[in-house]
Amino acid sequence: MSRAFIFPGQGSQSIGMGRELAEAYPAARAVFDEVDAALGEKLSTLIWEGEADKLTLTENAQPALMATSLAAMRALEAEGLKITDAAYVAGHSLGEYSALAAAGALSITDCAQLLRTRGRAMQEAVPVGEGAMAAILGLDIEAVRALAEEAAEGAVCQAANDNDPAQVVISGEKAAVERAAALAKEKGAKRALMLPVSAPFHSALMTPAAAVMEEALGKVNISAPAVPLVANVSAEAVSEPDRIRALLVEQVTGAVRWRESVAWMAGQGVDDFWEVGAGKALSGMVKRISREAATRNIGTPADVEAARAG
Incomplete structure (x- = not known):
């Protein structure tokens, strides 16, 4: 089977996500610690013990979902399952950042700070209610x-x-x-x-946020990912850092072409999609796009153990 690792977007967050992974795997715990340090606050406390309304705020949900996805990826790696076991990575909207961090193109620190900036910029681009x-x-x-x-x-x-x-x-x-x-x-x-x-994401109204992200992305190092990224706005594989940077800016106002992205991967022979992080939304979408595809969710230690066992 040819595999892709896919990473969820906003809406998949829930209080308590990733906590069992952090308790079971030191490498997973280290991800949450690094995100806390990058943001200068205990985001992990909000994720595990906070209020759902506060976690749902865009500026919190985005880095929180990335942290949970990366914790799940580190747990897989602790069990001998590597990012290079996949042919491609992809993520839905903010999940694209998680995919890039998982594939080593972005550091976790840079990723957390970019997503905090992205969340705030998207929220501030349009007055609430408009x-x-x-x-x-x-x-x-x-x-x-x-x-x-x-x-x-x-x-x-x-x-x-x-x-x-x-x-x-x-x-x-x-x-x-x-x-x-x-x-x-x-x-x-x-x-x-x-x-x-809280805002009209992926529309022309997000143009102010795209300008903010262009500036922020220009200040971070992006490396070639260990496996190609299937990008939201192009629905095909990309590995070149400057191209990835440009697509991340375009993604703020551009449509998430998830159906085409999954179909493209299926067309390249991918028949096994692992959703890494919180929730199961993407797995359902994959099944409706490619009926023959197998899906697996990686969000708990039990999921990681099942994956290791095959």
Whole structure:
């Protein structure tokens, strides 16, 4: 089997994630310690003992999810399973940073600080209440793009996450997104759900955040990853550091082409996808994109042991 390691994005966070890994594996604990030091605060305490509302804040959720993914990766490595056992890495939105850190392209310290900056910049790009996102279920990407364009009426409304064949998330100005959600049923969608998010991610409204990230990414070292990254905005493999840097900037306003990314990996022979970190959202998407693919979740010591046992 050809394997890919995939890393979850925002929405997968939960209080207590990664704690068992940190207790069972010193290398996993060291990840949380490094993230705490990088941010100058005990993010690990918030992750394990804090309030869900505070963890859900974008500036906290992003580095927290990365820390949990990297802790899971270190636990796998402690059991002899390496990043180079995979043909590719990929991540959903912020998960792309986790993927790059797992593959050695970014240090954990730089990654944590970038994600704190990214979270704040994305939150501050649009005043609270002015932007929105909605999941459109039962329509493909082309139908949703047409729907978003029709509902925009001169405002920003665009397909933001092409998650799988039957789930596309739209993002933009609140009134336009609400119009699109109302129109979706008429266009044949099964459901249209407004999402409980604090900003219109992956839309043109994030342009101020892209400028912040361009500056921040320009100050960190990015190495060639140990295995190629399948990037969100290109849906194909990339290894060249300057190209990765440019794609991370583009990703702030660009769509997450997850369906195409998984299909591309499947087309290269990948048939085994390991979701490393919190939650199981990506595994469900993978199954809907590539029915023949096997999936595995790595979020607890029991998961790591099962992976080691084969």
